[in-house]
Amino acid sequence: METLVKFVCLIAFVVLVSVASVESAGECGKSTTPDNEAFKLAPCASAAQDENASVSQSCCAQVKKLGQNPSCLCAVMLSNTAKMSGADPQIAVTIPKRCNIATRPVGYKCGPYTLP
Numbered sequence: 217m218e219t220l221v222k223f224v225c226l227i228a229f230v231v232l233v234s235v236a237s238v239e240s241a242g243e244c245g246k247s248t249t250p251d252n253e254a255f256k257l258a259p260c261a262s263a264a265q266d267e268n269a270s271v272s273q274s275c276c277a278q279v280k281k282l283g284q285n286p287s288c289l290c291a292v293m294l295s296n297t298a299k300m301s302g303a304d305p306q307i308a309v310t311i312p313k314r315c316n317i318a319t320r321p322v323g324y325k326c327g328p329y330t331l332p
Contacts, residue, residue, distance in 0.1 A: 243291035250291035254298050264303035276315035290326035
């Protein structure tokens with residue numbers, strides 16, 4: 217629970233910083249940033265820290281949606297927001313597989329990690 221509170225506070229901070237700056241188009245499009253998209257993955261907080269934690273349906277739904285754009289999903293998993301929330305990128309990249317998403321980007325290189 218404490219981790220979730222920290223994550224939500226961090227997300228609020230990132231939103232304020234993002235609103236204050238003008239962003240160019242990036243991995244997740246013109247209207248958003250990986251840090252902003254990371255807020256949508258709040259239901260994945262425990263699953264991104266512990267590979268044995270169950271992955272909620274709401275987490276899987278958001279990962280499936282972001283997975284339609286693998287570069288955005290990757291950028292979100294490696295974002296500052298995800299890191300500051302305590303997410304372990306090596307564990308986070310396993311979430312699409314743990315959700316049994318058939319259309320996940322298997323083999324996609326995500327920084328030093330490969331999506332299983």
